[in-house]
Amino acid sequence: MDKKIINQVINIVGPENVLTDNEERICYSYDGTFKRGIPDIVVFPGNTQEVVSIIKLANSEKIPVFPRGAGTGLSGGSIPQANGIALVMTKMNKIKEINENDLLAVVEPGVITGHLHQEVEKLNLFYPPDPASLKTCTMGGNIAENAGGPRAFKYGVTRDYVLGLEVVTPTGKVMRTGGRTVKNVTGYDLTRLLTGSEGTLGVITEITVRLIPKPKYKKTALVIFDNLDDAAKTVTVVISEGVIPATLELMDRITIACVEKNTKLGLPLDAEAILLMEVDGSDAQTTEEINIIQNICKKNNCRRIEVASTFEEREKLWKARRAVSSAIVQLKPTKISEDATVPRSKIPEMIRRLREIATKYNLNLPVFGHAGDGNLHPNIIADKSDKEEMERVEKAVSEIFEAALELGGTLSGEHGVGIMKKPYLEWELGEVGLEYLKTIKKAVDPNNILNPGKIF
Amino acid sequence: MDKKIINQVINIVGPENVLTDNEERICYSYDGTFKRGIPDIVVFPGNTQEVVSIIKLANSEKIPVFPRGAGTGLSGGSIPQANGIALVMTKMNKIKEINENDLLAVVEPGVITGHLHQEVEKLNLFYPPDPASLKTCTMGGNIAENAGGPRAFKYGVTRDYVLGLEVVTPTGKVMRTGGRTVKNVTGYDLTRLLTGSEGTLGVITEITVRLIPKPKYKKTALVIFDNLDDAAKTVTVVISEGVIPATLELMDRITIACVEKNTKLGLPLDAEAILLMEVDGSDAQTTEEINIIQNICKKNNCRRIEVASTFEEREKLWKARRAVSSAIVQLKPTKISEDATVPRSKIPEMIRRLREIATKYNLNLPVFGHAGDGNLHPNIIADKSDKEEMERVEKAVSEIFEAALELGGTLSGEHGVGIMKKPYLEWELGEVGLEYLKTIKKAVDPNNILNPGKIF
Numbered sequence: 001m002d003k004k005i006i007n008q009v010i011n012i013v014g015p016e017n018v019l020t021d022n023e024e025r026i027c028y029s030y031d032g033t034f035k036r037g038i039p040d041i042v043v044f045p046g047n048t049q050e051v052v053s054i055i056k057l058a059n060s061e062k063i064p065v066f067p068r069g070a071g072t073g074l075s076g077g078s079i080p081q082a083n084g085i086a087l088v089m090t091k092m093n094k095i096k097e098i099n100e101n102d103l104l105a106v107v108e109p110g111v112i113t114g115h116l117h118q119e120v121e122k123l124n125l126f127y128p129p130d131p132a133s134l135k136t137c138t139m140g141g142n143i144a145e146n147a148g149g150p151r152a153f154k155y156g157v158t159r160d161y162v163l164g165l166e167v168v169t170p171t172g173k174v175m176r177t178g179g180r181t182v183k184n185v186t187g188y189d190l191t192r193l194l195t196g197s198e199g200t201l202g203v204i205t206e207i208t209v210r211l212i213p214k215p216k217y218k219k220t221a222l223v224i225f226d227n228l229d230d231a232a233k234t235v236t237v238v239i240s241e242g243v244i245p246a247t248l249e250l251m252d253r254i255t256i257a258c259v260e261k262n263t264k265l266g267l268p269l270d271a272e273a274i275l276l277m278e279v280d281g282s283d284a285q286t287t288e289e290i291n292i293i294q295n296i297c298k299k300n301n302c303r304r305i306e307v308a309s310t311f312e313e314r315e316k317l318w319k320a321r322r323a324v325s326s327a328i329v330q331l332k333p334t335k336i337s338e339d340a341t342v343p344r345s346k347i348p349e350m351i352r353r354l355r356e357i358a359t360k361y362n363l364n365l366p367v368f369g370h371a372g373d374g375n376l377h378p379n380i381i382a383d384k385s386d387k388e389e390m391e392r393v394e395k396a397v398s399e400i401f402e403a404a405l406e407l408g409g410t411l412s413g414e415h416g417v418g419i420m421k422k423p424y425l426e427w428e429l430g431e432v433g434l435e436y437l438k439t440i441k442k443a444v445d446p447n448n449i450l451n452p453g454k455i456f
Numbered sequence: 457m458d459k460k461i462i463n464q465v466i467n468i469v470g471p472e473n474v475l476t477d478n479e480e481r482i483c484y485s486y487d488g489t490f491k492r493g494i495p496d497i498v499v500f501p502g503n504t505q506e507v508v509s510i511i512k513l514a515n516s517e518k519i520p521v522f523p524r525g526a527g528t529g530l531s532g533g534s535i536p537q538a539n540g541i542a543l544v545m546t547k548m549n550k551i552k553e554i555n556e557n558d559l560l561a562v563v564e565p566g567v568i569t570g571h572l573h574q575e576v577e578k579l580n581l582f583y584p585p586d587p588a589s590l591k592t593c594t595m596g597g598n599i600a601e602n603a604g605g606p607r608a609f610k611y612g613v614t615r616d617y618v619l620g621l622e623v624v625t626p627t628g629k630v631m632r633t634g635g636r637t638v639k640n641v642t643g644y645d646l647t648r649l650l651t652g653s654e655g656t657l658g659v660i661t662e663i664t665v666r667l668i669p670k671p672k673y674k675k676t677a678l679v680i681f682d683n684l685d686d687a688a689k690t691v692t693v694v695i696s697e698g699v700i701p702a703t704l705e706l707m708d709r710i711t712i713a714c715v716e717k718n719t720k721l722g723l724p725l726d727a728e729a730i731l732l733m734e735v736d737g738s739d740a741q742t743t744e745e746i747n748i749i750q751n752i753c754k755k756n757n758c759r760r761i762e763v764a765s766t767f768e769e770r771e772k773l774w775k776a777r778r779a780v781s782s783a784i785v786q787l788k789p790t791k792i793s794e795d796a797t798v799p800r801s802k803i804p805e806m807i808r809r810l811r812e813i814a815t816k817y818n819l820n821l822p823v824f825g826h827a828g829d830g831n832l833h834p835n836i837i838a839d840k841s842d843k844e845e846m847e848r849v850e851k852a853v854s855e856i857f858e859a860a861l862e863l864g865g866t867l868s869g870e871h872g873v874g875i876m877k878k879p880y881l882e883w884e885l886g887e888v889g890l891e892y893l894k895t896i897k898k899a900v901d902p903n904n905i906l907n908p909g910k911i912f
Contacts, residue, residue, distance in 0.1 A: 101801035183869035345557035413639035443899030
């Protein structure tokens with residue numbers, strides 16, 4: 001990058017907020033995928049005005065800008081490219097307001113999601129979205145990718161909690177969308193157009209989210225099934241009985257084997273599925289709901305059911321689920337984490353298709369995830385240094401997407417498109433849909449400054 | 457309109473689906489506001505392909521198209537203009553699918569919302585959005601305006617239930633957005649960009665909505681307060697105790713007087729507020745919640761509380777709320793129904809400001825609405841033939857919007873912008889926000905064919 005421009009950037013944010021050394025730039029070249037891209041320069045803005053100045057400079061000089069939070073994304077959405085600016089939002093990390101009466105919080109984009117959880121829960125409030133990376137990921141990244149998590153089944157995803165945004169547009173203007181009320185139909189829903197737009201339509205500089213009262217009680221059931229279809233049927237019946245668990249997680253046989261190998265929790269290696277179901281709410285409600293769940297599991301041929309009410313008991317049941325991510329990467333070092341999502345009734349069929357794909361390409365493919373909303377996480381565990389294997393991975397991924405779409409599902413339930421799913425986007429959106437997206441992008445960002453090369 | 461073009465339209469949909477007589481065209485000149493606009497021609501497409509042909513013709517001939525459902529909107533969003541086509545979607549009115557396993561329904565835009573309610577409830581399913589016009593309004597109109605209703609406080613608005621859309625773009629191409637899964641982050645959220653876009657970005661030809669299990673029990677409380685602040689405080693405490701009523705409706709003193717005058721239900725004319733609260737869910741949950749509500753009301757100085765569990769008892773309590781709309785128009789014939797929305801904690805202050813505005817301009821201004829989400833309905837009751845009064849109305853409306861924005865609220869919680877709130881839009885969105893909206897509209901609809909003159 002031109003030395004003159006680097007000096008202009010330093011003038012805007014100060015030398016302490018600019019990195020140009022190779023070793024330092026490498027630290028901002030990654031995300032949660034195996035893709036890499038080293039930016040020319042790394043910039044940490046401290047406030048909205050600095051973001052405006054950076055974007056104006058980039059727009060006039062036609063320099064691409066790659067906004068990023070903690071870099072935990074699973075689709076390559078924040079991976080920089082050469083000759084661009086990595087705009088790291090982590091220094092804008094203040095919780096500006098938690099309002100108990102209006103049930104909302106106002107935060108800067110660099111606030112860590114788990115930190116917001118802690119602060120609002122001290123006031124008996126609740127911010128439901130809980131992506132697996134919540135201890136490190138940022139709110140800005142959560143909005144940009146429309147993050148989900150296990151609690152999404154009952155409580156919805158990030159989109160359902162964003163009330164308003166402050167955004168710096170691709171031409172460097174400050175825009176406010178939405179506001180402080182849940183209901184708002186004034187003009188197009190720019191708040192939700194920006195949510196999930198993967199940093200391509202604006203840089204998020206302030207976020208207003210809706211909070212809800214914290215549920216007072218939780219009860220948890222870990223249920224073992226000999227037969228996958230019985231587990232899937234249990235999910236359907238529980239929901240049709242009107243019980244919406246806060247968590248409804250499924251693990252398949254391979255996932256169980258990986259977890260057991262690493263944790264020695266005593267999980268049965270011959271079971272086809274484990275369901276982890278957690279209900280929350282009032283005492284009466286959770287008691288009633290966990291009883292209904294137990295009865296349904298028994299009627300649907302579960303092998304064993306363990307129920308927990310206390311914190312300690314619950315922690316024990318959650319151990320297996322929490323161990324999944326670290327357990328499966330013991331097989332091989334590279335995890336390709338997909339999130340193809342199908343209508344709930346198609347879960348058994350999808351899992352069968354995934355088994356076939358794993359066998360066909362001789363790959364490790366544990367499946368776990370959010371059974372309530374059909375948002376499975378087929379994870380291919382491979383070694384990126386093994387070129388031949390990675391070619392098989394690529395073919396398998398393509399077939400996973402095909403299967404999901406054939407079953408009426410989607411390429412991505414919560415990870416986004418980024419660069420990983422870009423080649424497949426037209427399969428789902430069609431030519432007209434893709435064109436409509438591009439038309440919006442081109443109109444809003446005529447110089448293609450913001451996160452170019454992502455989504456399409 | 458050119459006779460040649462009328463013949464082309466007739467060729468597309470058949471003569472039985474085109475109206476050109478003056479008397480007939482007048483029937484499609486109105487909506488729920490007092491505004492009027494007579495279209496040149498009224499067209500009833502029967503399928504997506506006919507919509508495509510009409511839009512292609514309109515786009516090449518630069519003829520404005522005004523899509524409409526049942527014409528119950530409250531912002532002028534579907535009012536046609538001279539020299540345009542009123543595209544009436546009411547003949548595309550099939551429920552195509554109700555899927556009990558995947559909890560979704562697929563409908564054409566002309567399906568009446570209340571009809572969908574009935575059909576899904578037969579299967580113990582539930583479609584929550586319940587705009588007041590549900591017995592006549594259409595699903596297409598509900599999507600276009602992002603309709604709300606009393607149940608929105610607990611269950612969310614239309615936006616929260618739309619999974620996917622089939623849309624004819626302003627250039628006459630068929631596009632599918634979203635799909636059949638709750639989680640979907642593939643590309644920009646076009647489903648929600650279209651929802652609430654008031655017919656300006658595409659013509660909706662098919663809708664997939666999420667359903668939930670029908671709550672099994674309901675319990676209702678009608679509570680009378682001497683003091684408005686006590687009623688408002690009750691609302692806040694109920695929510696912070698973790699109880700989210702399915703309905704939380706408020707009526708002010710003037711509304712109570714109107715209703716009592718017309719119904720003789722025995723409502724107290726000296727009370728400052730009535731709250732109608734309804735909880736739903738399981739037996740245990742509703743019993744627990746209605747008890748909590750009763751205790752909170754007593755602690756917050758309610759005068760009287762009536763609780764209903766059976767269908768008949770509940771119907772009695774709902775009588776007052778249901779009578780509001782017809783009662784207030786007994787005062788004068790023209791109802792200007794606003795839906796300025798404020799953060800919940802600002803409800804008492806907003807009601808005080810509304811009282812001051814009513815006094816200042818000497819207008820009838822009953823206030824009722826959805827207290828849970830701050831979505832009040834200040835209704836000015838006037839006579840549109842009284843020019844001097846209508847000038848005072850206009851000033852009052854402007855001050856209502858000012859007050860809502862000053863209190864951190866929005867111009868519109870659920871009615872949309874249409875033509876009624878167009879002059880005030882920039883107050884809320886600012887110059888940059890308005891420009892961003894216009895940029896999207898211009899890019900997607902370069903000839904400004906679809907519902908021109910609405911929103912901006």
